[in-house]
Amino acid sequence: MSTQAARRRPATASRRRPPRRPSRGPVRGPSRRQVVRRRVGAILVMLVVTAVVCTVWFTPLLGVRDVDVRGVEALTPDEVREAAAIEPGTPLVRLDADAVAARVRELSRVAGVRVERLPPGTVRLTVDERDPVGVINASDGAHLVDATGKDYATVAGPPSGLPGLEVAPEALAPAVGVLTQIPEALRREVLAVSADSPADIRLTLSAGREARWGSSDDTPRKAAVLEVLLTRQGSVFDVSSPELPTVS
Template identity: 35%
Template sequence: MAGPTTAERQKLDSGPPRPARSRPRVPRPRTLILSLIALVLLGAGGVWLFYGSQWLRVERVTTSGTRILTPEEVREAAAAPVGAPLISVDTDALEDRLRKKLRRIDSVDVVRSWPHGIGLKVTERKPVLLIEKGGKFVEVDAKGVRFATVGHAPKGVPLLELRPDQENAAASLRRFDSHRLRRESVRVAGALPAAVARDTRVVKVRSYDSISLELSGGRTVAWGSSEKGRTKASTLTALMKAAPKARHFDVSVPTAPASSAS
């Protein structure tokens, strides 16, 4: 029996006939026009909803995180545009305004609370040191920022006593002026363990590397310079636990601490 002819073999190898490709349908001009009109109306409706309607406007301003400041002070300083479209509120401008007007504010986060609110989340500065000036007290935070002057010293915040060593005062102040020495004292106060900070009454500064602490109960701590603050803090905590009846501690060289009862 004869096999398939050459023409038949080529037909078999080529497989079933492929369907003809259909050309993409081009939308009619009328359909394009209607689609564009729908998009324009949708956009205009969105703009009106956010900017022109009365539904999404600022009606209330709330605050959180205040300790010393009052919510009323924060809201007044923020001056949020009540009645304005909520989407148009410049939150960055509100944050800058609050930090400039209220130096007690360390950071603030302004958030939109849809559909009608503005939230002011405040973090206040915490004093780590006090500077007495004219019978009042300047509060200084751990960053060295002087942020408030108060009439009464807050409890648990040590007072700075800046008294350069008279024998070496001239040489010390040439290298480290009083402003630099104050910064070093702030670094020391900021590095103190929480329990020690609460008991610290005075931070005494005689020179860059001669900083000491006066604690409650007549106890003292020779701290030295502000360098290696974390190590000194850990060493002091361990030293106080090991010698609970000691009255004088020395962590100026944290690798060789010392304590004494007198």
């Protein structure tokens, strides 16, 4: 029995061997027709991209047809368009927005401008006009001065509510700096600002009062001290040294 069992073992072991995997044939690449289709597709994509780029960059199809001006009051939209000098039909992508903004800012009343491209053919110019904070009365008219101290426009008569500026040229910017830093309630009391030098600024207030300011240094503190002093009787309020203010 043992001899027969030993003879059967090799046959049993041979049956348990894993079956052979079928051999794979050679890997075939894409057919000639597939290669041609891919190449044609790539060429078509390149042609479409080229056509789009040429249309956007070189043709007036997406060119400027309208210039929309916003934010103007003293200026007219036509004045801004003329200054912008945007050639009709200029492709939007080729429009030099910085150059357009620089030309518009040459208008004395313009403090700033934003240039926007709005496809298919609109350029929007949003203008920030200067606001006057004071006026210089001269023989040729009333000169409007903005918060930067720029004399930017001349009108026939001074607008109501603006303080007069009777200051030396070198004191103009410091005097305007005082006006723009004091509280609104105090600013409404100011009828005029005078200064022979940057260190000798004086505010003419309502009811015949005067505030001697000195330089524009420490203006917020001087304004706080002056608001307290104005509750007292007096005509001259000296806050040029806010640590030692006087009323007379």
